[in-house]
Amino acid sequence: MPRHLLAPLRIIRYSAANAWADMWVMFTPASWTFGYLSRLLTQVIFFALIGVLLDSPDLVRFLFIGNAVVFMAFEAFISVATTTWERRQGTLPLLVAAPLPLWPVFVGRSVQWLPTGLLSSSAALFVLGPVFGVTWRLPQAFAVFGALVVIGASMYCMALVFGALVLAATEMRNVVYNVATTVMMMICGVMVPLTFWPHWVGAVANAVPLTHGLAAIRTLAESPAVGPVAREVVTDLMVALGIGAVWLIAAAVLLERLAGLGRRSGSIDFAA
Amino acid sequence: MNALAAGFTFEVRLLRRSFDEMMVLVTAPLMTLIFLSITEHAGRTDLAPYAVLAPALIALWTIALFTSGEIIERERQNGSLEPLVATPVAIGGVITGQILAVTLLSLVGFAESWLAAWAVFGIVVPIVHPTAFAAALVATAFAMAGTASVMSSVFVLSRSVRAYQNSLSYPFFVLGGVMVPVALLPEWIEPLSRVVFLSWSADVLRDSLTPEPVTSLVARLGVILALGATGFLVGLVLLRRAVDRLRRTGTIGFA
Amino acid sequence: MRMAEDAVEVRRLRRVFRGRRKSPGVAALDSVDLVIPAGEVHGLLGPNGAGKTTLCKILATVLLPTSGHASVGGHDVVRETAAVRRIIGIVFGGERGLYTRLTARQNLEFWAAMYGLRGRTLRLRVDAMLSQIGLTERADDRVEGFSRGMKQRLHLARGLIGDPQVVLLDEPTTGMDPVAAREFRTLVGELRDDGRTVLLTTHDMAEAEAVCDRVTLIDNGRLLATERPAALSSWISTYSRVDARDVPAERVPQLICELRDIPGVAGVRAIQPSGIRVETDVADAAPQVIRHLLDSGINSVATSTPDLEEVYLHIIGERGLRVSR
Numbered sequence: 077m078p079r080h081l082l083a084p085l086r087i088i089r090y091s092a093a094n095a096w097a098d099m100w101v102m103f104t105p106a107s108w109t110f111g112y113l114s115r116l117l118t119q120v121i122f123f124a125l126i127g128v129l130l131d132s133p134d135l136v137r138f139l140f141i142g143n144a145v146v147f148m149a150f151e152a153f154i155s156v157a158t159t160t161w162e163r164r165q166g167t168l169p170l171l172v173a174a175p176l177p178l179w180p181v182f183v184g185r186s187v188q189w190l191p192t193g194l195l196s197s198s199a200a201l202f203v204l205g206p207v208f209g210v211t212w213r214l215p216q217a218f219a220v221f222g223a224l225v226v227i228g229a230s231m232y233c234m235a236l237v238f239g240a241l242v243l244a245a246t247e248m249r250n251v252v253y254n255v256a257t258t259v260m261m262m263i264c265g266v267m268v269p270l271t272f273w274p275h276w277v278g279a280v281a282n283a284v285p286l287t288h289g290l291a292a293i294r295t296l297a298e299s300p301a302v303g304p305v306a307r308e309v310v311t312d313l314m315v316a317l318g319i320g321a322v323w324l325i326a327a328a329v330l331l332e333r334l335a336g337l338g339r340r341s342g343s344i345d346f347a348a
Numbered sequence: 349m350n351a352l353a354a355g356f357t358f359e360v361r362l363l364r365r366s367f368d369e370m371m372v373l374v375t376a377p378l379m380t381l382i383f384l385s386i387t388e389h390a391g392r393t394d395l396a397p398y399a400v401l402a403p404a405l406i407a408l409w410t411i412a413l414f415t416s417g418e419i420i421e422r423e424r425q426n427g428s429l430e431p432l433v434a435t436p437v438a439i440g441g442v443i444t445g446q447i448l449a450v451t452l453l454s455l456v457g458f459a460e461s462w463l464a465a466w467a468v469f470g471i472v473v474p475i476v477h478p479t480a481f482a483a484a485l486v487a488t489a490f491a492m493a494g495t496a497s498v499m500s501s502v503f504v505l506s507r508s509v510r511a512y513q514n515s516l517s518y519p520f521f522v523l524g525g526v527m528v529p530v531a532l533l534p535e536w537i538e539p540l541s542r543v544v545f546l547s548w549s550a551d552v553l554r555d556s557l558t559p560e561p562v563t564s565l566v567a568r569l570g571v572i573l574a575l576g577a578t579g580f581l582v583g584l585v586l587l588r589r590a591v592d593r594l595r596r597t598g599t600i601g602f603a
Numbered sequence: 604m605r606m607a608e609d610a611v612e613v614r615r616l617r618r619v620f621r622g623r624r625k626s627p628g629v630a631a632l633d634s635v636d637l638v639i640p641a642g643e644v645h646g647l648l649g650p651n652g653a654g655k656t657t658l659c660k661i662l663a664t665v666l667l668p669t670s671g672h673a674s675v676g677g678h679d680v681v682r683e684t685a686a687v688r689r690i691i692g693i694v695f696g697g698e699r700g701l702y703t704r705l706t707a708r709q710n711l712e713f714w715a716a717m718y719g720l721r722g723r724t725l726r727l728r729v730d731a732m733l734s735q736i737g738l739t740e741r742a743d744d745r746v747e748g749f750s751r752g753m754k755q756r757l758h759l760a761r762g763l764i765g766d767p768q769v770v771l772l773d774e775p776t777t778g779m780d781p782v783a784a785r786e787f788r789t790l791v792g793e794l795r796d797d798g799r800t801v802l803l804t805t806h807d808m809a810e811a812e813a814v815c816d817r818v819t820l821i822d823n824g825r826l827l828a829t830e831r832p833a834a835l836s837s838w839i840s841t842y843s844r845v846d847a848r849d850v851p852a853e854r855v856p857q858l859i860c861e862l863r864d865i866p867g868v869a870g871v872r873a874i875q876p877s878g879i880r881v882e883t884d885v886a887d888a889a890p891q892v893i894r895h896l897l898d899s900g901i902n903s904v905a906t907s908t909p910d911l912e913e914v915y916l917h918i919i920g921e922r923g924l925r926v927s928r
Contacts, residue, residue: 115515122518125528129398130390139386251471258378264521267382268389354716355703358702358709365704365745427699434663435717435765436688442717516921598660 101193104259112195120144120200123267124208133209137297142266144200145293148224149264149286151193152231156239157249160188190228197224215302219309223292226313230320231286236327240334265290285323288316349436353447359419363453369415372407376457377464379403383527384469393471397557400461400473402527405550406517407457408492409524413516414489415454416447416496420504422592426602433591440584444497451493455485480565481556484549489571490575491545497583504600507591525550545575609677610769610800611639611662616671618657618824633824634671637796639802641768645797645817647804648835648910653802654824656695659773662802665692675769676813678808689719692767694758703747705740710746711764718765732760735790752783759790770794772803776810788814804910812836822915838914843889845881847896848903852877858899865891 117185123143127136198221204210212220242249260266263273263281270278270287281287292312299305363369381398420443423429432439459483465471475481503510522526523537526548541547548571555562594600618632630821632654639645647655651660660666661673664684672679702710711729720728733739736756746754759775772791776784794801805811811818812832820827850858855873862871862881867888874880881892889906896904 115518116397118515118518118522121521125522125533126386128532129528130387130392132390135386135390247368247533250368251374254371254375255378258375258382262382262385268385272385272389307411347557348358349719350716350719354713357716358705358713361705361709362702422893426702427695427697428702430660430663430665431700431714431761432695432717434665434688434691434693435714436685437717437720595665598666 097131108192113199116147116196116243117200117204118206120204133219136208137210138294139267140205140210141201141294141297144197144204144267145224145227145290146261146264146286147200148193148197148227149231149260150291151189151196152228153235153238153253153257153260154189155232155235155304156242156253156256158239190232193219193228194224210297213300216296216300219296220293223289223296223309226292226316226320227286227289230289230316230323233320233324233327234285236312237323237330238332240327243331243334260284260286265294283319285316285319288312288319292316349441351439351441352448354437355442356449357445358442359446359449360453361519363449370411372410372414373454373456373460376407376452377460379406380461380464381468383556384465384471388469396465396471397473397554398527400465400529400554401550401557402506402521402522404461405488405524405526405546405553406459406521407460408451408454408488409520409546410517411450411457412492412496413499413513414448416450416493417499417503417513419443419446419450420500421510421545424504425576429594429600433594439591442585443500443587444493446495447496447500451489454492455489458485464482467522475557477556477562481553481564483565483569484552484556484572487576487602488545488549491549491572491579493505494576494583495581496579498579498586499583501567501583501586501590505586505593512520520544521548523547529554532562545572545579548572548575609638610641610643610675611637611645611802612672612674613637613658613662614672616658616661616673617660617669618654618666619669630662630824632668635821635826637819637826638745639800641800642795642798643816644791644803644814646803646811646818646832647816647821648806648808648818648911649804649807649809649821650915652823653821654923655821656773657824658821659693659695659802661805662769663691664688664769665693665763665877666782670683679773683869689765690768691771692762692769693771694773694775696777698751698754698778698855701746701757701761704745706743707733707749708742710757711760714761715764720765728764728766734765735763735793736760752780754903755779755783755787759787763794763848767799769800770802774806776805776806776807783830784810808838808908808911808914810837820915837886838909841886841888842909842914843883843885844907844909845883845889845892845896846874846905846907847879847901848877848905850877850901854899855879858896858901861899862892862895865895868892 108202120140120143124136127133150203162166201210201220201224202212202217242252262275263270263277263285264284265281274279289312293310295305295309295312296302302309373493380400380403383402384396387393387395420429423432432442460513462473465473498517503513522533523541524544525529525533525541526546527532529551530541532546548568552565552568552572553561590600604738613635616632616635616637617630619628619630623629635654635658641924647658649655657666661668661680662675664680664687667681674680675687677692678690680687702713705713708729711732712725715725719919730739732740736759738753738756738760739750741753746757755775755778759772760771776787779787788810791801791803792843794815803811803815812835815832815892817829818832819829822844847858855877858879859873862868862879865888867883867885868881869884870882872880883892892904893904
């Protein structure tokens with residue numbers, strides 16, 4: 077592998093190991109399952125039940141799938157908050173001073189949320205699914221799992237941009253996370269189809285990889301066999317990945333820019 | 349009385365400077381839009397009252413969980429808990445005053461919800477029975493404060509319970525019939541739901557927004573108030589336990 | 604404002620802190636007896652971990668004793684908690700305890716309310732307090748922007764806002780610069796003039812000597828002795844240390860012998876790289892040592908006062924006080 081590619085990958089790997097360790101300081105398996113996961117599952121149930129209020133089994137399924145999948149995106153976005161840990165822990169200047177580029181550190185820093193997001197969304201979709209009339213055949217399930225991975229990866233790239241922006245104002249990290257995730261719930265086809273909102277809202281939603289990944293999963297849910305819909309699904313997922321790649325490049329550029337700006341203005345400090 | 353007033357004033361001053369605590373009030377109107385989008389998309393304008401009430405109740409509870417619930421813990425971390433214990437004024441009164449301030453402020457969520465519905469969807473949800481609505485709102489606020497006092501004491505007594513703080517939101521929204529009335533839920537849930545004051549509040553508030561007269565208003569308000577009073581009682585008992593523990597062992601919480 | 608009873612009375616007070624596992628626990632206070640008459644400024648002198656803060660907390664009713672008895676103003680701290688809380692004011696050292704997002708005035712108004720004040724009385728008292736600690740100009744600024752010294756003064760105001768008859772000051776000058784510390788001593792004098800009783804804990808002998816009417820020494824949860832401040836200053840001058848530096852190597856052994864012969868010298872030894880350390884145990888022996896060194900052509904000479912641990916070692920040894928039962 078070319079040298080200039082190896083170094084970033086290695087950095088990502090170490091950063092990720094750091095991130096994984098951090099996570100288990102916050103959670104024990106028990107508190108993650110009964111605390112975190114149960115809250116996610118109840119949230120899915122809460123929204124899916126609205127379909128019961130509206131007396132529409134179709135709506136129940138629609139809301140269920142949307143809310144189960146959106147968790148993958150939420151988890152990816154937690155990185156907006158955790159990226160700031162580098163600044164708050166005071167390691168940021170040390171990283172900036174190091175010879176290798178900054179962006180791989182941030183790419184790896186928050187990946188621990190991806191496997192847990194995968195676990196949460198999968199638990200919701202596959203375990204709770206039957207309760208809400210959503211069943212999966214094995215090929216479907218595999219495809220859905222793959223789609224979740226795509227959503228997670230591409231949303232993570234988008235989250236990096238927000239994380240980079242938040243680095244400059246760490247006290248906004250919670251507001252940004254909460255507003256971003258709520259808006260996602262609103263416009264990305266989670267609760268209502270994109271067509272419900274005005275055109276310009278739809279355009280914004282299309283810039284979010286989740287919108288396309290979710291569409292792919294909905295397609296898979298409608299069709300018992302994967303074959304006939306494979307093309308449509310793959311297209312949607314490719315679009316999601318492509319958009320994710322654009323976000324990733326934006327994030328790398330932004331991070332290096334910010335590091336440069338910070339060096340000049342002296343705003344990179346040892347403790348936020 | 350002095351304690352209540354002092355705690356109340358103090359908390360209002362503090363909240364003015366701590367935007368972070370009231371962040372829920374930023375996302376609350378967005379939640380209104382989410383709920384309304386679902387009901388409007390299904391063509392059910394008659395359910396607009398449901399869609400407008402749910403996020404307000406969610407905001408009320410969430411703020412109680414994360415702000416009121418942390419009041420005592422905040423004092424402990426600030427190093428001001430022991431000095432508070434050392435004063436002649438009852439600490440329970442002060443904490444209650446602080447909780448009341450937070451609760452009252454979180455009622456802004458209701459106004460925000462109505463405003464968001466009008467601003468984005470042009471929907472104005474009429475308050476058909478204003479007296480019933482106002483009474484229900486007051487009772488709900490009282491009950492929320494009472495529940496918050498339990499949260500506040502429990503979270504400082506037990507760190508391990510505090511780890512589950514995040515998961516004490518949505519289960520109660522389901523049980524509380526905040527959007528989907530308890531009547532539409534499976535039967536076995538009802539006993540659990542009826543212990544959560546939210547279920548009564550949501551029902552009465554919804555009824556006050558619909559044309560039909562509100563049945564058994566006084567009785568239902570009575571239940572809400574009773575649940576709230578129980579909350580206060582339990583909260584104060586637990587607070588006393590926490591302070592006793594602090595005085596006996598030098599630390600306030602169990603691990 | 605004088606009380607008929609003794610302001611503070613402590614009898615066989617014991618406080619044990621349990622460890623995590625079933626260990627017997629640590630006795631932070633072990634059978635302490637202490638009487639402080641009304642109007643006295645009483646110092647409690649001891650190193651960190653000696654039990655000073657524990658005693659303050661018990662007297663403030665924030666901590667319960669394991670056994671024994673303590674009363675403030677004639678009221679038992681366990682049975683008459685409310686009465687005790689009405690007459691004490693406590694200032695814990697350190698920076699925590701203030702509401703940094705509020706202003707100085709708002710902080711004091713809150714605590715004044717906690718002592719039962721209200722309305723006009725409250726506002727007037729807060730104004731007076733702010734003036735007494737010299738924070739009137741910054742009264743409406745947020746505490747988070749205050750310097751360490753200003754926060755310390757605000758702490759003091761907070762402890763005094765209830766107009767307490769008995770004031771507990773737990774290491775109040777921690778982190779204060781010398782100027783602020785001197786101002787603080789004036790303040791303690793004012794408290795005495797008001798007729799209040801003050802219990803001041805510290806690990807600084809000079810401070811205890813300057814401010815207190817009597818000083819009790821504490822170590823490892825036990826009271827060692829109660830002294831007049833004069834005794835402290837005599838210790839300071841008795842147990843001195845003189846360090847000589849840059850002594851030519853060939854002269855060291857000779858000098859050591861000479862120094863040992865000076866009356867009042869307790870010990871002499873060579874210290875690296877080229878120095879000599881002399882310890883005295885008689886008052887005013889140090890100047891003689893210094894003179895001898897200077898006469899011998901050694902110019903790099905420094906004296907230091909003993910720290911608390913060293914003094915303790917001396918007086919414990921001298922009086923044959925047992926440290927552990």
